[in-house]
Amino acid sequence: MIERRSFLISGIAFTAAAKSACATPPPPPFSLRGTREQGSLLVGKLVEPGKVMLDGKPLSVSPDGYFAFGFDYDQKAAARLTVTTTRYGLTSNNDLMPVPRTYEVQRINGLPETLVTPPPDIQKRINRENGMIVEARERDTSGIGFAEPFDWPTAGIISSVFGSQRILNGKPKAPHFGVDIAAPEGTAIHAPADGSIVLAEADFYLTGGTTVMDHGHGVFTMYIHQSALKVRVGQAMKRGDLIGLVGKKGRATGPHLHWGMNWFQMKLDPSLSTRTASPSKA
Ligand SMILES: [Zn+2]
Incomplete structure (x- = not known):
């Protein structure tokens, strides 16, 4: 390679x-x-x-x-x-100096209105859940799981890239801060590098089954829309260990893994840190 x-x-x-x-x-x-x-x-x-x-x-x-x-x-x-x-x-x-990028514009229509513009009580729940995710990424731990290039966490086809400007049901929303890998429901998701689990929640409103993994020194990866979680908070993970299963829980139009990467709260493109340019086919 x-x-x-x-x-x-x-x-x-x-x-x-x-x-x-x-x-x-x-x-x-x-x-x-x-x-x-x-x-x-x-x-x-x-x-x-x-x-x-x-x-x-x-x-x-x-x-x-x-x-x-x-x-x-x-x-x-x-x-x-x-x-x-x-x-x-x-x-x-x-x-x-970072090399500038041009991001795609992506229009998604036909989403249930309650997912695009949630009612106030739901928005409160979303804010609380987002707060838990932010808190999980505040720690600066000593692991060095980030030091080696990452593996793709699941097999499948990239259906949405990082940074796309999203227009949901005609309304401009935050950019897409992750890589979507479309795969059949139940496809295994594996740890792309060594680390530990810092958040594992089965049913967040927007993100469904949600796991955050800490790879040390502020580097985190996140796994969204899972149908089932196979880890708990505090669990030490080796590259290749099972994290959970691909699903379509939360705001998703079909089964896929949304894979995110962060340096603390900064949103990064995980596809720039992988050994290969794209995942293997499911
Ligand atoms: Zn996504």
């Missing part, structure tokens, strides 16, 4: 400041894996011990040197990654 969209930043290439002083030790080298597009996850690795900051805020670094961050789906400004080595206290600043 060709390694997808990898690139390496040697600190040397990026740091003008250290260039002039010939006796100074080289600036901290690190590698970054990720497509560097809007909505992509970036996985970094320090070559020697050090500290990492993104736009002035510290990122947690694993004992092996791994760290993670994302580019927002509509990010237009460069992110500044600052790496400082413990050994020499040398700092390199790297301004990383």
Whole structure:
């Protein structure tokens, strides 16, 4: 398999400041894996011990040197990654500009009106459920399940891509922050990487059977519209472990898995972090 969209930043290439002083030790080298597009996850690795900051805020670094961050789906400004080595206290600043993307416009008609514009009491329930999902993604844990490329969680056909502007029954709604994989009801969903379960709810209003998995350092994946859950909160997961079954619970017109990825609350495109461009056929 060709390694997808990898690139390496040697600190040397990026740091003008250290260039002039010939006796100074080289600036901290690190590698970054990720497509560097809007909505992509970036996985970094320090070559020697050090500290990492993104736009002035510290990122947690694993004992092996791994760290993670994302580019927002509509990010237009460069992110500044600052790496400082413990050994020499040398700092390199790297301004990383996300490659812009053009997103699709998707019109879906014929949805029950109560799903498109829920009545106030239902909206309260939706807000509460969304709050639980947001809370699940607040933790910054030490796992490094994010460090290796992800597998597709289920077999099937991509029926909706990340970032599409959605017009539901003629009303503009939030973009589609995930990848839909159409598959027969009951198709197995497997963990795409190591991690742990931080939310498992069988019947949310919009999202049906909903599972959130923590892969460490703020990287989360989410599984929506499941007909059955096969995990509970707190469960440790290995790549390939069964998460649940494909369904059409919640706001769905047919059976599919909505697969989401986040860096904390930032919504990312999981299809940019997979080993292969598309899932195998169901
Ligand atoms: Zn979806």
